Amino acid sequence: MDHLDQLEAQSIFIFRDAFARLKKIALLWSLGKDSNVMIWLARKAFFGRMPFPALHVDTGKKFPEMYRFRDHYGKEWELDLRVEPCPPIDAVDPTLPPAARSAARKTEGLKMALAKFGFDGLIAGIRRDEEATRAKERVFSPRGLEGNWDVRDQPPEFWDHFNASPPQGAHLRIHPILHWTEADIWAYTKRENIPIIPLYLAKDGKRYRSLGDQDITNPVASTASTIDEILVELEQTKVPERAGRALDHETEDAFERLRVAGYL
């Protein structure tokens, strides 16, 4: 059993546990490389089908390539796709710095979708290696009634025993690829031949390492135009994955504030 097999098996275990123990779950599909791997893993876990909806909380500001990808593979993979809009910018906390405020629309859109469908579990594709507050996450992470995350009062989780009883009206975030790294995602995408959005591959000396909204995501300098070249680049680079995400760099704690409030 090689390294990717082990990662895959652990993720499948988490998917099956979430499906068995929660009543109504959905997978958050951001259309990026991580959530595409998640859908693939879900289909592995459930022998070809994903027995719960894929939820795209849509800011309306994604790249056209991302929308094309969504519409195509939503059909091809036979997903129960739910696209939910986000509220306008005026509706979110004006004390946040501009990019974070823009991203916070997604938190609000997520809350609206939760209220609309009554999900008690949301599967999200965050990874420990992405960013320091995510490194602190649980696999089954309880959220308060407002979708908020209390980093100081997380339930103990050990030996793959997860807490799966959210209080009435609250929900759990489930993180099936928390233990993966960026390099794992690419190696697995290649091995399994999972489709990707071409924006990840270098064009004119630049590529996107992480895809978000158009106005707050920037490409990084790169010549990696195949997955193999991306893997080599990751071996060598010491530039963090989210370097192109504006909101991570506005203030020291902007990202943490977002996450505590319920952001992914």
Add this chain to the structure above:
Amino acid sequence: MNMIVTSATPATPNGTTSMPNGTTRPQVRIVIVGHVDHGKSTLVGRLLHETGSLPEGKLEMLKAVSARRGMPFEWSFLLDALQTERDQGITIDTTQIRFRTNSRDIVLIDAPGHAEFLRNMITGASQADGAVLIIDALEGVRDQTRRHGYLLHLLGVKQVAIVVNKMDRVDFSADRFKEISDEISAHLKGLGVTPTAVIPISARDGDGVAERTDRIGWYKGPTVVEALDRLEPARPLEALALRLPVQAIYKFDDRRIVAGRIESGSLKAGDEIVIMPAGKIARIKTVESWPVTPVATRQGAGRSVGITLDRELFVERGDIIAHADAAPRETRRLRARIFWLHDKPLAKGDQLLVRCGPKESRATVVAIEKAVDPGELESSENKAIGRNHVGEIDISLSNPIATDPYTENPRTGRLVIEVSGRIAGGGLVLSVDAGQRAVPVDIVPVESALRPDERSARYQHNGAVVWLTGLPASGKSTLAKALERRLFTDGGSPILLDGDTLRAGLNGDLGFSAADRSENIRRLAEVATHLARNGHIAIVAAVSPAREDRATARRIADTTFREIYVATPAEVCESRDPKGHYAKARSGALQSFTGIGNDYQPPQGAELTIDTSTRSVADATDAIEQMLKASGVLFDEVVDLAANI
């Protein structure tokens, strides 16, 4: 902020890491523990630096932040990434960090030392193959040091390297080092743990971490990096007996797939297996997968698999699949060593939910054999186990479970305890009080010569368990007999299982204690389910006062179960008293009689409720027939045979 090196080969649950060139490096998971402020974060920061594991510019960035705040640079800043942590100066939760020594991939489970966050430390340490216990050279062994040492022992972490930090504050005194070394070694030896090394260091300056500097020239042992390089990875799980705890059964298409993760051992199509705790034998027909299926190769520990069986057996979440000649023990009673994290102390008599893998069972604490404050290491009175304390307890389970002592199988030999839906403690299975059933190597169920659909076609109904519950004299037997007659007249195959009748024979060995009553219901349910699986309608008439027992019956009979609550008012029942039981009970001549008192627990989710004081027998029988039609037991017309295969 990216804490973890992207170039390092990442963590896996256990064992080894594959390298691009095909070789493997042993992977070891370690935890660093110790008293708050003894320097854990500093050591981790230093280790990352010394092993070349920091992203470029990281160190410079932190130095700049420190300068801007007018603070001297601290290695611990590397870990204290959260704003709150910077404010409080303590590490709150578990973070996993990876780095490499010469021959090992190390996954560092960073655990906080502050007493308030002990549960997080346990969360981290429970996954570790080895540990580093850190002690401040000036302060020496403290409560928290002892507590962490004890917890490592409790968690079964046998490889512990001791690091005596801040040697710079005691002028690198060999005497002071020896003093601490002797004290902690004696403490750990008392727990059955021998330190793999005791190392003097200054994490801040770098002495003893990756290099033996002049200032500790008197020290001849390994550095921290060398000590980590010598840790042994965990025993390969594939070498142990097969354990496949069932997570779920999927019927997305015509396959009935039993899904779960192989915790130990391996399996392959064709293997003869036993499903515990029921002890049913089957063969693995296929190992299913996606996108390509079936899988022909042997599947080993760590794999999340799906299998199909060569016969239709009742399998449910929480069952354990094993090879027939090496099955886990089935028990309703076990002894466990637990650590308790809940605010309310755990006391004898407490009702809990125990989870052993995916298996859940309600449980009662029968005895508390030991209760220890790991800081003081003094047994308190054996009445309760307080928050953050540990102890040994005997647990009685309401459902039988299959498990192993943790010394035989670390994966299946552990459990967690839930209170109000939240994990409140966890522990290791020390011993199992094996159940009455021997390991069922010789049991091979023989399937009927007839398929269920052949009978359905003849009887115009599917098999079912119709369970009538209600107070004595509520009219259960009368209704049951009327229903039996009606179904038979219509060409069906009904069979009456009256509780009292079976007590005269099959259940003649049982009394009226709660445990015996549960067993009585379980046997009734097993017999009824057997009949239902063979296409008959088993009509059970039994008081079955306990909701939990009826829930068990429903679990056993699964989708064939239909519950009818005969909800005749108590005073009507007593006025009828056809068997004279109420009169006897009132006079004290009949003990443990349900009906006098409040020990009947009415159903909450019955398929049908009937009050015989307001309804005729014929009318009530009509209602039952209607319900059986509506829920697919009785057919209105001849149905397509193929649809039922």
